[in-house]
Amino acid sequence: MKKKNVVVIGAGIVGSCCALRMACEGYSVTLLDKLKPGNGCSFGNAGGISSASIIPMAIPGIWKKVPAWLFDSDGPLSVRWRHLLKVSPWLLRWIMESGEERSTYSSKALKDLSHDVLSQYKKMLGTVNFNNLIRTTGHLHVFKQKPSSKGDFFVKRIREEAGICFEEFFDRDVNVVEPSLSKEVKYAILINDASYTVSPHRLVNTLVEAFEEMGGNFVQDHAKEVVASEYGVKVNTRLSALEADYVVICAGALSKELMKKDLSKVKLENERGYHVNLVSPNFMPNFPIVSGDYKFFSTPMEDGLRLAGTVEISGLRALPDWSRADILLRNAKRIFPDLSASGSEVWFGDRPSFPSSIPLIDVSPVHENIFYAFGHGHYGMSGAPGTAEIITNMIKGKPQKVDISPFSYSKHI
Known part of the structure; x- marks a missing residue:
């Protein structure tokens, strides 16, 4: 019996997990990307991998902080003013999603997506690669004082209801846990259920190597359009055309641009x-440090200490504003006063984000052989294995283990 052909577009963390999962299920899979694996948005993220990654970006009361952030030159949020009109519908939807009922709904979906992320990575990578790439230290969230806003109480409630293990530290005990922190840091939460990878780029490439060992084929080429054909679906690329029974769109922030007609309404x-x-x-901190005051990660990677974060709403074609990277370094020195290094490297990437923080994982409403798996925002590393399982079950027609309705196309328009 001839194997069914699948083309997965996008060789980031989501696409590599989807491709490997389907190759393991016996499909003939081609993984397609204009860049080498892991060289897009997945390359430079903070590396967080956690079943505790269940707090959406839109939480109760957060919208009240936005004006102050926008007018703070060192703030965690920036909007390019010429892009403001175009992004206004997204921002309004984001405010709507910050209500308590909607935020609780989003957190439940994120929990379902990442609840067994470590066991799934271990299965895909094997024990040796897993131990080489992933550290199960926990994440330390630090603050100048114990947070007490409406959103902070919401976050604590969600974690407690989800059964997430965490420990609180106050005053001098904070420096016992992490000696490198400033004495101004008076409160910290250690999320025990959190992990990280020492190299997001190497993690993706290790998954792709496993995919190729299963008979998968990586093609470096630029997908130009995806159209119906007499055989199922055809992907027209810059160099050729690929025929497939199924196509999975994992192109991140470029997914909407690739599928303009089908995805014109998605937010x-x-x-x-x-x-x-x-x-x-x-020095290297003992854990990834998450600054609650300045909204960034400091992650001990195999090639250095990575300071990652900020949100800039700028549009895909905007040139990078490297002052945003400078902010990360300034804020890092506020929580690590003795920090120094022999050199530094800067990077930027575009997270594909929906206002709810819930990715789109569904079959196309237009073509039954095209599937979508994108929009993971800040949670791609944690949500990728679960996404691969959902997509594979969809294509195979198998029952799902979780409620997939939050990931549907209809919830993202």
Whole structure:
């Protein structure tokens, strides 16, 4: 019996997980990307992998902080003013999603997507690669004082109801847990159920190597359009055309642009993020440090200390604003006063984000052989294995293990 052919467009963390999962299920899979695997948005993220990644970006009361952030030159949020009119519908939807009922709904969906992320990565990578790439240290969230806003109480409630293990530290105990922190940091939460990868880029490439060992084929080429054909679906690329029984769109922030007609109504926006990688820093923290005051990650990677974060709403074609990377370094020195390094490297990438923080994982409403898996925003590393399982079950017609209605096309328009 001839194997069914699948083309997965996008060789980031989501696409590589989808391709590997379907190759393991016996499909003939081609993974397609104009870049080498892991060289897009997945390259420069903070590396967080966690079943505790269940807090959406839109939480109760957060919209009240936006004006102050926008007028703070060192703030965590920036909107290019010439892009404001175009992005206004997305921002209004984001405000709507910040209500308590909607935020609770989003957190439940994120929990379902990432609840067994570590066991899935271990299965895909194998024990040796898993231990080499992933650290199960927990994440330390730090603050100058114990947060007490409406949103903070919401976050604590969601974590407690989800059974997430965490420990609180106050005053001097904070520096016992992490000696490198400023004495101004008076409160910290250690999320025990959180992990990270020492190299997002190497993680993606290891998954792609496993995919190729299963008979999968990676093709570096630019997908130009996806159209129906007499055989199922055809992907026209810059160099050729690929026929497939099924196509899975995992192209991140470029997914809407690739599928203009089918996805014109979905509320997808790119959130640009930056990182500064400090080469040979004078210390490494014991955990990834998440600054609750300045909204960024400091992750001990294999090639240095990565400072990652900020949200810039700018549009896909905007040139990078490297002052956003400078902000990361300034804020890092506020929580790590003794920080120094022999050098640094900067990067930017575009997160594919929906206002709810819930990705779109569904069959196309137009073509039954085209599937969507994109829009994971800040949670691609945590949500990719679960996404691969959902997509594979959809294509195979198997029952799902979780409620997939939050990921449907209809919820994203």
